[in-house]
Amino acid sequence: MTDxxxxxxxxxxxxxxxxLQPGTGNFYRVTIEAVADPTFSxxxxxxxxxxxxxxxxxxxxxxxxxxxxxxxxxxxxxFLCGRCYRRWIDNPMTGRWPKRVRANH
Numbered sequence: 001m002t003d004x005x006x007x008x009x010x011x012x013x014x015x016x017x018x019x020l021q022p023g024t025g026n027f028y029r030v031t032i033e034a035v036a037d038p039t040f041s042x043x044x045x046x047x048x049x050x051x052x053x054x055x056x057x058x059x060x061x062x063x064x065x066x067x068x069x070x071x072x073x074x075x076x077x078x079f080l081c082g083r084c085y086r087r088w089i090d091n092p093m094t095g096r097w098p099k100r101v102r103a104n105h
Contacts, residue, residue, distance in 0.1 A: 015084040029084040030078040036071065 011020040011027065020027040060068050080088060 011079050013081040013084050014078045015080055018081050020079055020081060026082060028080050028082070030080060030085070030088075032074075032076045032078070034074045036073070042105065 011022065012018060013027065016091060063071075
């Protein structure tokens with residue numbers, strides 16, 4: 001048995017904690033990618049590029065490699081049971097479940 005198979009066998013819903021069984025179709029794998037804004041503002045276009053890079057490098061010196069990376073790119077993988085997925089996908093922007101969901105779950 002591989003490490004991946006062991007991990008998959010012990011899945012639980014990231015919202016309610018119910019056990020998820022691979023191969024039964026009772027859950028969803030949700031991947032979320034967040035990337036920092038790659039565009040330049042009108043103000044940036046008049047900036048000395050070398051000076052701007054030096055300023056950014058100075059800001060990064062106080063951060064760990066992981067902290068710096070997290071400011072630029074994050075990828076999360078969530079596992080949700082069917083019930084939680086249906087409620088989440090209808091309103092993914094909220095940090096809380098709607099009241100009707102919290103009361104029933």
